[in-house]
Amino acid sequence: MKRRILIIGAGPAGTLLACYLVRRGFQVDVYERRPDPRLLDEDESRSINLGLSARGIKALDDIGLMERLRPLIVPMRGRAIHLPGGALPFQPYGAHEGEILHSVLRRDLITTLVDHAEAQPGVRFHFGHRLVDLDREAAAVRLVGPEGEEVGAAADAVIGADGAFSRVRARMQHGLRADLHLEFLEWGYKELTIPAADDGSARTRLEALHVWPGEDALIVAHPNRDNSLTGTLFLPFERFGEITDPETFLAARFPDTRELMPYLAKEYAEHPVGHLVSVRTSHWHHRDKVALIGDACHAVYPFYGQGMNSALEDCTVLDRCLGDHPDDLGAAFAAYQRLRKPHTDVLDELSKQNFVELRDRLRSPLHLARKKADLLLARLLPGRWVPLYTMVSHTTIPYADALARARRQDASLKAGSAALGAVLAATLAFAVRRGRGGRRC
Numbered sequence: 001m002k003r004r005i006l007i008i009g010a011g012p013a014g015t016l017l018a019c020y021l022v023r024r025g026f027q028v029d030v031y032e033r034r035p036d037p038r039l040l041d042e043d044e045s046r047s048i049n050l051g052l053s054a055r056g057i058k059a060l061d062d063i064g065l066m067e068r069l070r071p072l073i074v075p076m077r078g079r080a081i082h083l084p085g086g087a088l089p090f091q092p093y094g095a096h097e098g099e100i101l102h103s104v105l106r107r108d109l110i111t112t113l114v115d116h117a118e119a120q121p122g123v124r125f126h127f128g129h130r131l132v133d134l135d136r137e138a139a140a141v142r143l144v145g146p147e148g149e150e151v152g153a154a155a156d157a158v159i160g161a162d163g164a165f166s167r168v169r170a171r172m173q174h175g176l177r178a179d180l181h182l183e184f185l186e187w188g189y190k191e192l193t194i195p196a197a198d199d200g201s202a203r204t205r206l207e208a209l210h211v212w213p214g215e216d217a218l219i220v221a222h223p224n225r226d227n228s229l230t231g232t233l234f235l236p237f238e239r240f241g242e243i244t245d246p247e248t249f250l251a252a253r254f255p256d257t258r259e260l261m262p263y264l265a266k267e268y269a270e271h272p273v274g275h276l277v278s279v280r281t282s283h284w285h286h287r288d289k290v291a292l293i294g295d296a297c298h299a300v301y302p303f304y305g306q307g308m309n310s311a312l313e314d315c316t317v318l319d320r321c322l323g324d325h326p327d328d329l330g331a332a333f334a335a336y337q338r339l340r341k342p343h344t345d346v347l348d349e350l351s352k353q354n355f356v357e358l359r360d361r362l363r364s365p366l367h368l369a370r371k372k373a374d375l376l377l378a379r380l381l382p383g384r385w386v387p388l389y390t391m392v393s394h395t396t397i398p399y400a401d402a403l404a405r406a407r408r409q410d411a412s413l414k415a416g417s418a419a420l421g422a423v424l425a426a427t428l429a430f431a432v433r434r435g436r437g438g439r440r441c
């Protein structure tokens with residue numbers, strides 16, 4: 001008889017995992033508390049857009065979905081940095097043509113994944129079902145259905161793909177000696193739109209991730225297929241309530257927002273403030289009965305654009321572990337955590353550091369020069385010098401390996417410049433001595 005797995009949460013991780021599990025021969029039921037996104041109209045399902053990069057692309061490609069998604073994405077070839085004086089320097093994402101990111105609407109990604117999964121015999125989606133309880137020893141769940149009715153289900157295992165505030169995680173770890181570290185950033189975010197111009201064209205360069213860096217406010221915007229961009233305004237949390245005139249507040253820091261964001265005041269008043277949380281936890285699974293995936297076990301701040309990409313990559317790692325341990329779910333879950341956690345811990349650190357980079361360093365000419373030098377070295381020394389950003393965003397080198405390699409490269413560059421410095425100093429000293437000697441003659 002086919003083994004059955006319940007997935008809780010139909011976000012990027014849960015929907016992609018359903019595709020992988022059915023390919024391995026499991027019967028899969030996915031329970032999602034929200035309604036079916038395919039049945040909502042555009043307004044009801046207002047969707048954020050996300051930066052898709054190499055890891056996510058590889059995970060989607062492995063099940064043949066990338067080609068289906070391609071018409072739905074907008075390439076982002078680099079960062080367009082909005083400086084207060086009006087300059088708009090462009091920082092390419094990579095040294096090579098294909099090293100770009102892609103902007104995709106969460107709704108488009110999820111509906112494509114749900115359509116694909118549902119077309120496979122053995123996958124069922126249950127929208128409007130919220131998990132309320134989990135029996136971790138029996139792999140059994142209790143949910144509340146769309147009409148408020150109680151629904152029960154049991155299977156060989158339950159996978160929690162239910163996001164940073166995972167109920168599966170809470171119930172799985174209840175009463176156990178499990179570490180759980182949730183860290184809230186002191187900044188929150190609000191979404192703002194840069195609509196297309198009246199003639200339908202884009203108001204600013206489309207194929208880029210736009211950044212307005214600032215110490216007390218930061219905006220990042222992703223492009224959409226209709227020539228609009230969706231901006232995310234990040235501010236210290238308490239600031240949101242204090243600002244009474246957001247147009248003036250932002251124009252003082254980022255003058256072009258007046259022209260680019262005509263609905264700013266309305267959207268600022270209407271859109272909720274989101275919070276940003278990072279999650280680390282010691283227990284990613286309970287025996288062979290329960291496991292966690294995506295944000296449920298390793299949410300990160302969004303500043304490296306890797307939260308969803310790493311959640312999609314989790315599916316490939318778990319799939320590989322299931323292949324290595326075909327008859328032992330417990331061994332597969334343990335191997336998955338062992339292989340994956342050291343890397344997502346590093347991603348957590350990198351995502352925190354990138355907040356400081358976007359906020360404070362992007363305006364610095366020194367930083368921009370360093371980035372250019374990084375790309376130049378990558379072109380001059382192909383395969384021998386790969387910038388950390390390139391390894392994280394444009395390759396599938398595991399995160400901790402990427403960081404270790406970047407540190408080795410930095411150390412050898414420093415050693416090289418120290419050696420070059422020593423040679424220059426010795427040459428100078430020699431020249432000075434000869435000069436003095438010359439005078440003596």
Ligand code: FAD
Nearest residue numbers: 009011012013033051131162163294295302305307308309
């Ligand atoms: P989620 O996307 O959180 O999905 C969890 C699902 O579980 C949801 O559908 C939820 O409704 C459901 N659920 C929750 N509780 C229950 C329950 N009790 N019962 C049933 N269902 C439940 N990542 C990138 O890679 N690139 C980016 O550019 C990027 N930008 C971001 C910008 C912002 C402002 C934010 C906040 C995040 C960004 N991320 C980005 C991160 C990305 O959104 C997440 O990492 C990703 O969505 C995680 O996917 P997931 O499936 O693990 O969890």
